Each structure stands twice: as C-alpha cells, then as structure tokens.
Amino acid sequence: MQRCEVFGKSTGHGNMVSHSHKSTKRIWRPNLQVMTLNVNGSELKVRVCTKAMKTLKGKNVDQVRKILLENKENLSPKIAKALFSVK
Template sequence: MAKCDFCGKGVTFGCKVSHSMRHSNRAWKPNIKRVKAIVDGSPKRVYACTRCLRSGKVTRAV
C-alpha cells in the first residue's frame, strides 16, 4: 500500500544506527495520502505522495 501511483515512490530499507554505533534494520516510508484525483478523465481514489500533490502531478477532483 505504501507506494505512490504516480511516481512509484515506495518503502526504502536501511540501518538504524544508535549512539553506540550498533546497527539494526529499519524502513523509511513515504508520506502517502489517499486522494480523489482525475485519472483518464474520471475521478478515482488513488494513493499519491505529498511531493506529487505539491508539485502538481496530481489533479485533484473536488
């Protein structure tokens, strides 16, 4: 679910590093919103990241 339908941004994995430099696995999740947007001329519920919403890649349906 955590994937933007417009740019494909998804979960990224890496290591959490503590103050004592111990490593453990973690995930960075994108800021995904479920919005009503115009897709192929009709309004549809899609998942979009806030970067796409802000930049204008997504046309919101009112």
C-alpha cells in the first residue's frame, strides 16, 4: 500500500459512479515522490506526497525538524528512528 512517510496520506477507496448511476470500485492513490531529507545530520531518501514536498521545500533543518515533530504519529519508522536518535 502506498503511504506518505511524513504526513501518512494513503490510498482512498470508493465508487466511480457513471451517468446511469452504476457503481464500480476504484482507488485514489497519493502522488508519491522520492525526496532527500536531512534529519539530525543524516540524509534519508523518503517517499512523500507532493503536499509534503511543498511544505518541506526550502525549509532549514530546524523548521523541518519542527514539522516532523508536529506529525510524529504519522511518521514512518525510518524517519522516527533518525529523528529521535541521540547523537
């Protein structure tokens, strides 16, 4: 299953409804891209949705850390480990 490693956005399920109101199953997938994040001095390649890319682009290290801490319940284990590791 596709999942954003920062915001936790995942696939959505629902019905596609035709003009005659015949319903068929469909899936909405998040637009995931690979991005390199600098977390506590280590560079991580993460799969993030484009909304997260726009939020994180151009931010300095302290601002990125603040955004990640605000979304700590949705973080992937890889980012959480790098974020909370003591150096």
